[in-house]
Amino acid sequence: MNLRGGRMAGGKHILGKPKNHRIFGTARVGERGQIVIPKEARQFYDIRPGDTVLVLGSGESGLVLSKPEVLDRVARQILEDMGRNEEK
Numbered sequence: 001m002n003l004r005g006g007r008m009a010g011g012k013h014i015l016g017k018p019k020n021h022r023i024f025g026t027a028r029v030g031e032r033g034q035i036v037i038p039k040e041a042r043q044f045y046d047i048r049p050g051d052t053v054l055v056l057g058s059g060e061s062g063l064v065l066s067k068p069e070v071l072d073r074v075a076r077q078i079l080e081d082m083g084r085n086e087e088k
Helices: 039-044 068-087
Strands: 054-058 062-066
Touching: 062 068
Parallel strands: none
Antiparallel strands: 054 062
């Protein structure tokens, strides 16, 4: 698998992982700290110019980029589950 500059339409599925776990290649950090999200990843996740992405970090796992609305749905689900647990 060529990760350096290789094209991966729709990303490359990672064997042994769920189908939504994919590798889209690499991105180089520019002089101003900017990165370009690979075209295939932008298309796969429908990321368009002007969209906002959330950047999360973990000392152990590194960085994660996500659309904020994805985590909004997750947060709402967690709060709903917590509410159900409190009712018991």
